[in-house]
Amino acid sequence: METETLDQDKTLRRSEERSKELEAQIAKDPSAFRLLTGDRPTGRLHIGHYFGSLTNRVRLQNLGIETFLIVADYQVIYDRDGVDGLKDNVINMLADYLAAGIDPHRTVIFTHSAVTALNQLLLPFLALVTDAELRRNPTVKDELATLNRPMSGLMLTFPVHQAADILFCKANLVPVGKDQLPHIEQTRVIARRFDERYGRVDPSRPVFPQADALLSRSGTILGLDGQKMSKSRGNTIELGMTADQTAKLLKRAVTDSDRRITFDPENRPEVSNLVNIAALCLGRDPEGVAAEIGDGGGGGLKQLATAAVNDHLAEHRARRAELVANPDHLWQVLRDGNERANEVAEATLAEVRQAMSMDY
Numbered sequence: 001m002e003t004e005t006l007d008q009d010k011t012l013r014r015s016e017e018r019s020k021e022l023e024a025q026i027a028k029d030p031s032a033f034r035l036l037t038g039d040r041p042t043g044r045l046h047i048g049h050y051f052g053s054l055t056n057r058v059r060l061q062n063l064g065i066e067t068f069l070i071v072a073d074y075q076v077i078y079d080r081d082g083v084d085g086l087k088d089n090v091i092n093m094l095a096d097y098l099a100a101g102i103d104p105h106r107t108v109i110f111t112h113s114a115v116t117a118l119n120q121l122l123l124p125f126l127a128l129v130t131d132a133e134l135r136r137n138p139t140v141k142d143e144l145a146t147l148n149r150p151m152s153g154l155m156l157t158f159p160v161h162q163a164a165d166i167l168f169c170k171a172n173l174v175p176v177g178k179d180q181l182p183h184i185e186q187t188r189v190i191a192r193r194f195d196e197r198y199g200r201v202d203p204s205r206p207v208f209p210q211a212d213a214l215l216s217r218s219g220t221i222l223g224l225d226g227q228k229m230s231k232s233r234g235n236t237i238e239l240g241m242t243a244d245q246t247a248k249l250l251k252r253a254v255t256d257s258d259r260r261i262t263f264d265p266e267n268r269p270e271v272s273n274l275v276n277i278a279a280l281c282l283g284r285d286p287e288g289v290a291a292e293i294g295d296g297g298g299g300g301l302k303q304l305a306t307a308a309v310n311d312h313l314a315e316h317r318a319r320r321a322e323l324v325a326n327p328d329h330l331w332q333v334l335r336d337g338n339e340r341a342n343e344v345a346e347a348t349l350a351e352v353r354q355a356m357s358m359d360y
């Protein structure tokens, strides 16, 4: 157990270093990259997604990197029965993507369920991994530990499917949080083994590139109770909430009895989390924000945080409301993205068939 944690620490530090190198390379030559990342549509996007990933994706897209954004609908079903609210989650996700500045003319937005050739990559990929490898995946193990049900075959193998998400478009840049690092490593292993076993179509390069994780720079945002953000706890500020709903939610946020507000994530996680959220919204450093509240206590902190969040999200919310009011447009954006993703996936699958002598 202990060596496992040490290994994970080492992987994280290595990825942080690598992310710095990648940022430098991106600044020099964004055209050397193809980016793929995405979300499981299990609920609504919230402020953690906004600062942790959405704004970063928009930044990278605007630097000119070719971007693919996956709404990973098949990943919804690996740990639950049925598809409650799926369509609603998907359309709300599309609205949040566009409202945040994802531009469908520059970014391919798609659902993997609509891309047959992507899913077919799962078969050759499964032959490249062992069940022991899959059972060792720390993220899958952690998720299983919080579930009150047996592991499904899809849950055991979804990191391989995620490799197909990444490799169908030959992405080499995958912006993710640290919990996704084991899946990116699995993707690299699959790409390498495919090359070793089946060789190349173009002798100058392997069929699949080595994808790199790009870790997001903003730290983790916690739920309003200081716990991990989760829909079932009702501790998240969803992007689609009204200003009033946001204010009510923040009123219930956990703080402590020390009236002097400080930024001290180690010893005062809940208070510091609110300070951090406010600081992110204001574009200021958290120490300065804490000092400004001073002896204002939890009440002063919540008041400031509520105003900061509602001001910062006002434009996003107005845009998303307009978008949600016109679902036909959003579904058309998805259909166009799916069409483009299918073209890319078909081309990759043709190459895979050729490498595997299955091009009859």
Ligand code: TRP
Pocket: 036, 037, 038, 039, 040, 070, 072, 075, 162, 165, 166, 174, 176, 180
């Ligand atoms: N598993 C990711 C998550 O839970 C979502 C996802 C699916 C993804 N396919 C991907 C992320 C490919 C990056 C690349 O957030």
